[in-house]
Amino acid sequence: AQKVTQAQTEISVVEKEDVTLDCVYETRDTTYYLFWYKQPPSGELVFLIRRNSFDEQNEISGRYSWNFQKSTSSFNFTITASQVVDSAVYFCALSEAWGSNYKLTFGKGTLLTVNP
Amino acid sequence: GAGVSQSPRYKVAKRGQDVALRCDPISGHVSLFWYQQALGQGPEFLTYFQNEAQLDKSGLPSDRFFAERPEGSVSTLKIQRTQQEDSAVYLCASSPPTSGVLETQYFGPGTRLLVL
Numbered sequence: 102a103q104k105v106t107q108a109q110t111e112i113s114v115v116e117k118e119d120v121t122l123d124c125v126y127e128t129r130d131t132t133y134y135l136f137w138y139k140q141p142p143s144g145e146l147v148f149l150i151r152r153n154s155f156d157e158q159n160e161i162s163g164r165y166s167w168n169f170q171k172s173t174s175s176f177n178f179t180i181t182a183s184q185v186v187d188s189a190v191y192f193c194a195l196s197e198a199w200g201s202n203y204k205l206t207f208g209k210g211t212l213l214t215v216n217p
Numbered sequence: 218g219a220g221v222s223q224s225p226r227y228k229v230a231k232r233g234q235d236v237a238l239r240c241d242p243i244s245g246h247v248s249l250f251w252y253q254q255a256l257g258q259g260p261e262f263l264t265y266f267q268n269e270a271q272l273d274k275s276g277l278p279s280d281r282f283f284a285e286r287p288e289g290s291v292s293t294l295k296i297q298r299t300q301q302e303d304s305a306v307y308l309c310a311s312s313p314p315t316s317g318v319l320e321t322q323y324f325g326p327g328t329r330l331l332v333l
Contacts (some may be wrong), residue, residue, distance in 0.1 A: 105259075134319045135232070144306065146324035162303070192259050203312070203319045204250060204273065207259030215257055 103128045105195050107208035114183055115216050122178045123213045124193030130154075135169065135176045136194040136205065146192070152176065183215045219243065221325035229331045230299045238294045238328045242311030249292050250322060251284055252308040260308050266292060292322050299332045306330070 114120045126135065132147040138170050148188040150160065152169050164181045180187055190212050194205040220307035222241040230236050235279040242249050247268050253276075262276040268289035277284070281300075296303055306329050310322035 108312075136321075143326065144329075145326040146308065146310075148321055148323060151319075151321050192236075194259075203248070203315075203322070204262040204265055204276075205260070205322060207261070209257075209259050 102208045103130075103195050104198055105193050105206055105208035107191075107193055107211050109211045109216070110209070111212045112212045113216065116185060117182050117216055118215075119179060119181050120183050120213065120215075122180075122193075122213065124176045124178065124208060126174050126176065126193070126195045128195060130197045132197070134196045134203070136196070137167065137176075137178050138192045138194060138207075140190040140192060140210070142189070149178075154211075180213075183213075185215050185217055188213060188215045196211050219310055221311055221323055223328050225328060226326060227329050227331075229333065231333055232299060232301060234299050235295065235297045236299055236330065238296075238307050238330070240292045240294070240309030240311075240325060242290065242292070242309070243273040243313075243323060245313060246311035246323075247289070247314050248312040248320070248322075249286060250310040250312075251292070251294050252310065253278075254306040254308055254327070255303070263294070263307075265297075295329075299330075301332050304330055304332045 106125045109159045133154045138146045168177045190210040194207045195205045249266040251263040254260040265273040266286045282298045283295045306327040308327045310324045312320040312322045
């Protein structure tokens with residue numbers, strides 16, 4: 102069975118600090134996909150990034166960067182120079198490519214609070 | 218273009234009432250997913266449609282939960298004889314046709330159900 106663990110329940114930082122959100126996953130499949138979603142107070146899940154298991158290249162998008170390491174089954178997310186607008190719950194999710202059903206298994210989320 | 222829409226956004230039901238939650242996916246998206254998100258938790262998979270076919274309903278918690286998508290577009294999640302433990306946010310997501318690789322799921326704002 103697949104599982105996603107986000108050990109950090111809550112993180113609080115001061116604006117402009119860098120912050121890393123941890124994600125560890127478990128799966129028996131060799132082909133799988135990893136995601137990060139952001140859930141602001143409004144409640145809607147906003148897609149941030151998707152990676153497949155064959156692509157371990159790290160990715161940077163503006164202030165966001167992702168570190169995917171298969172050796173440690175981790176897919177960590179770093180926000181550089183955090184801003185108040187980054188305050189939200191962040192979810193890591195895993196999908197095994199099983200047939201055509203790409204249902205997502207989510208972690209419990211990390212609540213990030215960025216204080217001015 | 219328009220994103221996934223859900224209605225109602227909030228629903229208060231008395232225990233034992235039936236409720237119906239609606240999801241309008243992004244136009245052209247063939248896959249549709251329902252998730253349940255309890256307070257402080259990550260979303261959990263309920264059911265999956267590809268067009269009008271319900272291919273996976275393994276996540277539905279009981280036979281009081283029923284979902285349909287008769288014309289392959291709008292979907293309705295129905296909960297009969299609601300119980301207090303059904304209180305949660307119900308999220309709908311859709312994804313475009315796949316060419317063999319996983320497509321990203323885009324989420325609606327959710328329906329917050331409170332059962333008294």
